[in-house]
Amino acid sequence: MPKKIGVSVLSFAHGHASMYCQRMLDFEDVRLVSAWDDNLERGQASAERFGMHFYQNLEGVLHDPAVDVVIIACETNRHAEFVEAAAAAKKSILLQKPMALSLADCDRIILAVNQNNIYLSVAYQMRHDPSNIKIKEMVEAGYLGKIGLLRRRHCIPLMFDNNFVTGPSQWHIDPVKNKGMFMDDATHAADFIYWILGKPESVIAEVDNVLTDIAPDDTGVAIYRFNQRAMGILVNSSVTLAGENTTEVYGDQGVLVQNHDDLVSTAQPLPKGATALKYFRRGDSGWKDLGIGIPASHGERIMAVPRGFIDAYKTDSPPPASAQDGRVSVEMILGAYQSAHEGRRVEFPLSK
Numbered sequence: 001m002p003k004k005i006g007v008s009v010l011s012f013a014h015g016h017a018s019m020y021c022q023r024m025l026d027f028e029d030v031r032l033v034s035a036w037d038d039n040l041e042r043g044q045a046s047a048e049r050f051g052m053h054f055y056q057n058l059e060g061v062l063h064d065p066a067v068d069v070v071i072i073a074c075e076t077n078r079h080a081e082f083v084e085a086a087a088a089a090k091k092s093i094l095l096q097k098p099m100a101l102s103l104a105d106c107d108r109i110i111l112a113v114n115q116n117n118i119y120l121s122v123a124y125q126m127r128h129d130p131s132n133i134k135i136k137e138m139v140e141a142g143y144l145g146k147i148g149l150l151r152r153r154h155c156i157p158l159m160f161d162n163n164f165v166t167g168p169s170q171w172h173i174d175p176v177k178n179k180g181m182f183m184d185d186a187t188h189a190a191d192f193i194y195w196i197l198g199k200p201e202s203v204i205a206e207v208d209n210v211l212t213d214i215a216p217d218d219t220g221v222a223i224y225r226f227n228q229r230a231m232g233i234l235v236n237s238s239v240t241l242a243g244e245n246t247t248e249v250y251g252d253q254g255v256l257v258q259n260h261d262d263l264v265s266t267a268q269p270l271p272k273g274a275t276a277l278k279y280f281r282r283g284d285s286g287w288k289d290l291g292i293g294i295p296a297s298h299g300e301r302i303m304a305v306p307r308g309f310i311d312a313y314k315t316d317s318p319p320p321a322s323a324q325d326g327r328v329s330v331e332m333i334l335g336a337y338q339s340a341h342e343g344r345r346v347e348f349p350l351s352k
Contacts, residue, residue: 004031005310006066010058010074010082011037012046013171014096016123016302017073021050023303030310036061038074042168062089069313072096075177076184080105080112083120087112092119094309098187099326101179103334103350106327113323121309121319122326126192128304131258131277131292135249138256139196143281145253150197151233152247154189155240156263159212173215180216182207183333186236190332191321193224193232196249199328200224200232204345205336211239222336234336240264254281263298270294 007030009017024030034053037043047054055061061070062085072082073096080100086093093113099122100106113120126132139147158164159181164172171177178184194200207220218239224232243265247258256279260266276292295301308320319325331350339346 004029005314006031006033006064006068007071008033008052008061008064008067008069008091009035009037009046009071010061010086011039012042012073013037013039013075013168014073015169016096016305017071018046018049019299019302020071020094020123020306021046021052024306024310025050027307027310029314030306031066033066034061034064039168058085062086062091067091069094069310075171075174076179077101077105077177080108083109084112087116087118087120090116090118092313093121094306095120095122095323095326097123097191097326097329098183098333099323099330101183101330103327103331106323106330110323110327119313119316119319120323121312122191122321122323123305123309124188124191124321124325124329125301125305126188127195127320128308129261129295129301131261131290132192132247134277134290134292135247135256135258136196138279139249139251143254143279144249144251144256145282146228147197147230147249147251149231149233149250150193150248151235152189152192153235153243153245154185154192154262155235155237155243156185157239157241157267159214159218159238160241165214175216180207180337181238182217182220182236182337185238186220186222186234186336187329187333189234189236190222191325191329192247193234194325194328194332197224197226197230197232200226200332200348202345202347203332203335203339205339207337207340210237220336220340222332222339224332242268252282254279257287260294261301266295266298 035047205222210219219237222234246261249256277290278287
């Protein structure tokens with residue numbers, strides 16, 4: 001029998017780590033080996049749930065020869081130090097998003113990956129979603145012609161969730177540990193826009209609290225400009241109760257419209273005849289449904305991350321989202337924050 005890939009978790013602070021483990025229990029090519037968490041109660045309970053050995057010290061995981069891959073899901077401001085430790089121990093890494101809170105920490109991560117020649121991918125579930133993959137394929141194949149405008153909405157209702165803001169996940173609203181909700185959640189949409197259109201040249205944005213005063217911010221809108229004059233509009237809110245349309249891509253030969261592709265648009269019952277992705281091309285008589293299914297929940301999208309990561313790792317294929325990719329999305333979000341703070345257009349690259 002081929003050797004199973006040994007996977008361990010460094011902190012269950014981010015809830016997605018538990019979702020990854022739950023899905024990997026069904027993987028025939030993976031063995032959940034161990035876990036570490038500085039929150040002993042959380043770590044021990046999670047390790048017991050998934051049949052993993054719990055280490056009270058980080059070195060126990062890092063020195064274990066049965067461990068091939070570590071999932072790093074600690075608070076975002078600690079990502080760089082944990083990547084450096086895991087990379088030095090020659091462990092490959094699935095890193096929770098966003099990659100870091102500063103470009104300096106992004107560069108620490110990239111250096112650790114390169115110096116130790118280890119495999120790292122950032123956990124961006126949008127890159128594993130079938131309708132998003134189809135959007136990328138159609139844009140790159142030229143079905144829409146020259147792209148003029150892309151709008152991506154990625155929203156959640158978590159600032160209205162008392163369990164989120166007062167329970168174990170409250171570190172998400174700590175400006176030291178996570179900067180703001182726009183940094184934490186808009187990074188998904190930033191990565192998607194970059195994945196489709198490439199690196200932007202500039203951004204102008206507004207980021208603020210509009211319906212709450214719980215976190216440093218709850219809503220943001222950013223407009224990115226690209227070297228072919230295209231615009232990418234990012235809409236992110238942590239105070240959205242429901243939603244439907246998530247992506248629009250407008251080209252001179254066609255249009256793509258995507259629905260039901262974030263948390264709030266799958267949390268409510270889907271309307272009859274709901275369509276995930278449809279397109280219209282110059283000369284068509286109407287919209288065409290591309291026939292892509294809508295996941296039963298947003299959790300299904302999140303739990304697609306480990307399968308894509310493991311498959312790429314096993315074949316030594318390019319990471320689904322590399323460390324360099326992760327840095328781009330961080331820079332896009334930091335640029336939006338800078339634009340909102342200074343009230344002006346900000347050019348890329350940012351000064352460190």
